[in-house]
Structure formats: C-alpha cells, structure tokens
Amino acid sequence: MTGKHSPAKPNSPTRARQVREAMNEALPPWGVLVLESHHAPDFSMQWRTHRFLKVVYFLSGAGTFCCNKQELNFQGGDVFVVAPNDRNRICDGEGTPSSLYVGCICQSILSAEPTTAENIASSKLVGGTRQSNFVASTLRRMIYTQDLAASSRGVDMMIDAWRLIRGVTAYDSTDASQAVATESTTAEDQLSDAEIVERYIRELQTSFLEATTIDAAANQLNLSRRTFTHLFREQTGTTWLRRVRELGIEHAKRLLQETDLPIASVAFESGFADISTFYRRFTSMVGQSPAAYRQRSTCR
Known part of the structure; x- marks a missing residue:
C-alpha cells in the first residue's frame, strides 16, 4: 500500500460514534466496505436483507443475533456470517449495547469463485479464538486500508475480502502463513539478506497491523530468526517487537x-x-x- 494516511473523520459514513439504528450499507464501486458501529442504549434494528455477504465481528456488548429463523446469543469476540439475501438483525441485551465491525462483500466478488460462494451459509463461527482473531485482524487491516487515500485502495480491499472469505469458510492459519511465505520467496531470491530486511522495514510502516510474531516475520522472509533479528536491530537500532x-x-x-x-x-x-x-x-x-x-x- 502506498499513499498518505488520511484517517476517516468522525462524520464518515463508515464510522459512527453511537447510533440508535442500523447504519446504511452502501458499497463503494469496488464492492467492499467495512463499517464500524457503536450502539446507543436504545438501539433498535429492523429486519434487513442485502444482496452482499456480511461478516460481523463483535468488539463488545452482548445480545441476540437473529438471522432468518435462528436466534443466537453473542458477546465480544464472536463472529457471524450473513449470506446474501438472508434476513438479519441485531438485538442488544438490556444494559449491554454492542460495538461491532461489519465487512460487506458484493456478489460479483463472490461469483468469481462459485464453489466457495455456494458453501457460504449464515452462521456463528465456531472455529475458536484463532479463527476469531484472524477475522478481527483482517477487518482491522481492511479498515486501515479503507482510510488510506491511496490509488490502490480498491484493489487492496478486494484482496483482503478474499482473505476474509477464506477465513470464514475454510480457515487454516498454518496454510495461510505458508501461502504468504511462498508468495514472498520468489521475489526475494535475487536480494541479499540485508536488502530483504530493509524492504521489510519499509513495508512495516503500513503492514504493522499484520505483524504477529518475530518467528512468523522471519519465516515470511525465509530467514533464520537469528539472521532476521540481527539485521533488523542493525538497521533500526531497536528490536522487532x-x-x-x-x-x-x-x-x-x-x-x-x-x-x-x-x-x-x-x-x-x-x-x-x-x-x-x-x-x-x-x-x-x-x-x-x-x-x-x-x-x-x-x-x-
């Protein structure tokens, strides 16, 4: 990602400090949107239906997530998937208004891979903390990208949309990490170890939200932990963490x-x-x- 960082202002349509009703879900031309919503104590949501996939991550609060004929309890850290054309609404519990992030992905992106699209069903994810953390991390990166005034914003959002789709349909953190490492290896074959770390340090300026562990960073670059930590400290004067x-x-x-x-x-x-x-x-x-x-x- 490139471009000057330009955070969304308080009155941005993708952000709301406190709302009494559900926000408008109007997708941009590239078909991917992340909304942030904080519910007021008297929040009320009518049933709604939309033609896009919706992934909901609850940051806090508690209540009932209703989808078609399902009524499922939610709390902070829970993730729900709403398939296109399924009726849904959120009912906060008394005294527990929720804060949430909603990833919206249009039908045209889903239709690019029909088999995956066919396997998407409205549900509460049960993959545990690792899957929930993966979804949270991806949405976090997406809203960061969405706030950037970069020409590549639409493309970057679509790439992350597919990562999110994979994360809620067939999550495997090991495979995901290996895929990232494989993608980076070919381009780095022609660079010295010092040049690889130098480029990583530059990219870390905008990719720090994706950073997980020092071992994952070293593996991504196909370097030993010792080599990576030595070169990183040599070039920055500080530790990776x-x-x-x-x-x-x-x-x-x-x-x-x-x-x-x-x-x-x-x-x-x-x-x-x-x-x-x-x-x-x-x-x-x-x-x-x-x-x-x-x-x-x-x-x-």
Whole structure:
C-alpha cells in the first residue's frame, strides 16, 4: 500500500460514534466496505436483507443475533456470517449495547469463485479464538486500508475480502502463513539478506497491523530468526517487537488526535487485542493515558 494516511473523520459514513439504528450499507464501486458501529442504549434494528455477504465481528456488548429463523446469543469476540439475501438483525441485551465491525462483500466478488460462494451459509463461527482473531485482524487491516487515500485502495480491499472469505469458510492459519511465505520467496531470491530486511522495514510502516510474531516475520522472509533479528536491530537500532509496538502507538496517537473514535476502537484498530494492554503500553510509551493524550491534543 502506498499513499498518505488520511484517517476517516468522525462524520464518515463508515464510522459512527453511537447510533440508535442500523447504519446504511452502501458499497463503494469496488464492492467492499467495512463499517464500524457503536450502539446507543436504545438501539433498535429492523429486519434487513442485502444482496452482499456480511461478516460481523463483535468488539463488545452482548445480545441476540437473529438471522432468518435462528436466534443466537453473542458477546465480544464472536463472529457471524450473513449470506446474501438472508434476513438479519441485531438485538442488544438490556444494559449491554454492542460495538461491532461489519465487512460487506458484493456478489460479483463472490461469483468469481462459485464453489466457495455456494458453501457460504449464515452462521456463528465456531472455529475458536484463532479463527476469531484472524477475522478481527483482517477487518482491522481492511479498515486501515479503507482510510488510506491511496490509488490502490480498491484493489487492496478486494484482496483482503478474499482473505476474509477464506477465513470464514475454510480457515487454516498454518496454510495461510505458508501461502504468504511462498508468495514472498520468489521475489526475494535475487536480494541479499540485508536488502530483504530493509524492504521489510519499509513495508512495516503500513503492514504493522499484520505483524504477529518475530518467528512468523522471519519465516515470511525465509530467514533464520537469528539472521532476521540481527539485521533488523542493525538497521533500526531497536528490536522487532519494540518497533511494531511503536508503530501501533503512533497510529493510535493519530486516531486519538484526528477522530472521536471510542478508545476501545482506537485500541482495536491499532493492533491491540484488549484495552487494558493498550492502556498500559500507551501510558508507558507516551507518558500519559490515551484519554489524557486526546484531551491535551484537542486543547491545543
């Protein structure tokens, strides 16, 4: 991805600080959209039907997800798939309004691979924490891409849409990691180890949300852990983990300054799995809490 980072403003149609009814799901020309929604205590949603695939990740809250004749309980961390043309609605529990991210993928993308499309059914994913984390990570990257003013935004969104489809239909994190490693190997055959790491460091500026472990990063580049860590420190003056955390915190600072997103959403979109870890890391690296940083930034 290239292009100047341009976070969505508070009044963006893809983001809503607090809503009393379901948001409009109008897809862009490339057919992929990620919505972020935070429900007010009196949120109410009527039944709706849409012609696109919908993947819903609940960041927090609890209640009932209704789809056709199914009524399934949800809580933070749960993922639901809604197939095209299936009736659906969200009913928050009393005192537990939900916050969620919704990935919408148009029929034309699905029709490119009919066999996969035929296997998509409305359901609650039962793949456990690893599958839920995969979906959360993919949606996080998609909304980051969506916010970029880059000419490749549509293409990048479609690529991630297929990753998301694969993640909710036949998830295998081992195969996914191997595929990424295989894709990168051919292009890197002609580069020295130092050049490979140098390019990785440049790309990390926009791909830090995909970073998982140092071993995964080394494997992706087809380098030993020892070689990767040595070259990374030599070129950056810091460790891989420290650099990934710094990039996440820098992104969080931009979101706190330029949007009115809830801090829980800022944490999620900056790559943190839980808000307590985010608070701890942000305070340690910035010297004040996220709330205090936002307040100081708005007072300038």
